[in-house]
Amino acid sequence: MTFSVILNNKYGSRTVKQLLEEDLLIPRKIRHFLRTKKHVLVNGRAVNWQSLVKEDDRIQLTFDEEDYPPKDIPFGQANLVEPLYQDQHIIIVNKPEGMKTHGNEPNELALLNHVSAYVGQTCYVVHRLDMETSGAVLFAKNPFILPILNRLLEEKKIWREYWAIVDGRLTAKHVIFRDKIGRDRHDRRKRVVDKRHGQSATTIVDSLKLFPQASLVKCRLETGRTHQIRVHLSYHGHAIIGDPLYSKCPAARLMLHAHCLSLTHPLTRQKITVEAKSQSFEQVLNLAKKENKKEKTNSK
Structure with missing residues (x-):
């Protein structure tokens, strides 16, 4: 090629x-x-x-092909892709909950396969979201720009904002969690706060709205550890509602959504900011708002 x-x-x-x-x-x-x-x-x-x-x-x-040997992957379903932004080099899409960013097996279809089908050529993952998490994900359209985007990610120049609905009412309007995170020795699926052997992790949390028994929070990552937001919030007593690994509060889905993604395009210097919506996330959020109104009405 x-x-x-x-x-x-x-x-x-x-x-x-x-x-x-x-x-x-x-x-x-x-x-x-x-x-x-x-x-x-x-x-x-x-x-x-x-x-x-x-x-x-x-x-x-x-x-030429010898510069970047072709990497063929099976194409998925283009109609499953909701594009938020795209140009010659990059595409940002809205990932639904319950879909992997990329497959673990060669023929396993995931968001990467669907995006590649939508674009019409093999694309490349810049960062990933957990399968249970929805929201904005960035892909490279060609191997040329991939290392440039990876450097931006390492230098924290790709800015991501997450929304989460968590158990309990946050007492602080703004808090920064810096607990180190490591593997759970008893469950390979999970991560835990490990102050001695864990990797450094920083999560910035702002409270957006309080409900009778829950809070809507905004989270920003300074590091990108596996399950970082989920572990930090759970460790500090505010597990994300619907989290199958770290919460006892059931919901139809994990209430974590990558709401916003922003970067300066490394080639054009254009400032790009997208917001992703999730119908299922907003349904639970609206339900919480209704419960909040009822609580206030009953207390009068």
């Missing part, structure tokens, strides 16, 4: 070598192919590695 990437340089004045190596994170082997095949054009002309590119210069990169 041969594909070309055309972009307007938004990185400022630098050499072609710096642009490809430091900004676009293109691996050394692929940079070698680009140079020897003269597959780098600046404003339509071939250039050498020390040529300077200026802001808004038009850069064209052409990749």
